[in-house]
Amino acid sequence: MTDRAPRGYDRLFVAPEHGPVRRRIGLDIERGKVTRFLVQLEYLIDPIADEWATVVRYDHDAEGAPEASHDVTEEGLHIDVYREGEKVDTHELTPPLPANKALKVAEDHLAAHLEGYVHRFEQWHGIKRGDR
């Protein structure tokens, strides 16, 4: 159920570095422009095996194949929702916008919906909350 790690980004940010939930950001920059990014919320579904699953993902790729990636400057920012290791839904969040702004929007959006996404993920995957 582990999702593939971001492929070959120039720079990766992971926060927090330890704990059962983390946000991973991958980034490529060329000549002052963000050419590719990934903002991904991940959940540690098996601490013993150190197995992580994607909860939601926002991405941008100006150079990738259209069927495999989003170009936010043409399509706007999307969020992909994952369940049981598979993408089950995609929502449009914005109209077309510059990639550097889309990255900020993705960050803001994830911060605003963090709890909801985590709780829904736990529900979907049978990870029951302690009290009720």
Next chain:
Amino acid sequence: MARDQARRPVTDETLANVRKAMRKQRKELRDYLAEHGVDVSAWHEDDE
């Protein structure tokens, strides 16, 4: 059974720590973008 026992939901405290780490990382991210010539004027609207 060990895997199921390990699958405990995250606590509110954990989520608060995640938020804190994300906020801190936001600054690092912004600085990194600026160092590489990306326009970060939109990133200074950082109020909560």
